Amino acid sequence: GIQVEQSPPDLILQEGANSTLRCNFSDSVNNLQWFHQNPWGQLINLFYIPSGTKQNGRLSATTVATERYSLLYISSSQTTDSGVYFCAVVTRGSTLGRLYFGRGTQLTVWP
Amino acid sequence: SAVISQKPSRDICQRGTSLTIQCQVDSQVTMMFWYRQQPGQSLTLIATANQGSEATYESGFVIDKFPISRPNLTFSTLTVSNMSPEDSSIYLCSVGPLAGGNEQFFGPGTRLTVL
Known part of the structure; x- marks a missing residue:
């Protein structure tokens, strides 16, 4: 199946910092x-963005x-942004529509 | 979007027992999926719940261990059978795509601990 790789695996920020x-x-x-x-443990939808x-x-x-990549930008981070961010894709031509997940980025924002 | 509920939200069970998790959607949906998230891991698809026919299981998951029902277009259940501590996970149902888009949405999850 398709491979989905996320980076970095862990990210620690001070409140107010930006991240990619x-x-x-x-x-x-x-x-x-x-x-x-x-x-x-709840998954919150952030973006549906197959392109653009x-x-x-x-x-x-x-x-x-x-070029087969996507970027998520977080500006002026807040402590409430802490958690795990997942990217997930559906392969082109898939008839079932199942999502393939990356391993996630664990974000910790300190006050 | 869709409003998705799961019951129970969490449970602590003894090994060897079974637990049935319910997923209810507020609108009719074509596709419903069941995922497992083991502690500290990403999400893994267990199966696609098909309305009116048997579920489609992913490699490594079998019907005897994870029987699934899908009696209509708004409801599905996942049973975790003969549980062991290795089944301790978050179980999530998802639905989609919905009319007008390809986005998928997740229920709040069921946090299961097996002792």
């Missing part, structure tokens, strides 16, 4: 999503499908 999370994938996709998993750029408040994401 990366997701590389090994095959063409027709769905790419970014999720934030909060400390209670989107922004939502302090967060933005860019996917360059032809």
Whole structure:
């Protein structure tokens, strides 16, 4: 199956700092999503972004499908941004629509 | 988006017993999926719950251990059978794509601890 690699695996920031999370994938996709998993285990949808750029408040994401990567930007980080960020994709041509997840980036924001 | 609920939200069970997890969606959806997240790990697909037919299981997961039901387009159950401590995980259902888009959404998860 498709390989999804996220970097860095861990990130520690001071409140107010900016960060960039990366997701590389090994095959063409027709769905790419970014999720934030909060400390209670719930997966929060951040972006559905198979291509292009989107922004939502302090967060933005860019996917360059032809080069098979996506970036998630977090600006002016807050302690509530802490948690695990997952990238997940659906391969192009998939009839079932199952998501393949990366291993995630564990983000810790200190006050 | 969709409103997805799961029951129970958490449970502590004894080894050798079984637990059935319910997933309810507030609208009809074509695809429902069950994922497992072991402690400190990423999410792994267990199976796709098909309405009106048997679930489609991923490699390493079998129907005897994880029987799934999908009686209609808004509801599914996952049973974790003959549990062992290695089954301690978060179990999540997801749905999608929804009408008008390809985005998938997750339920709040069931945190299972097996003693």
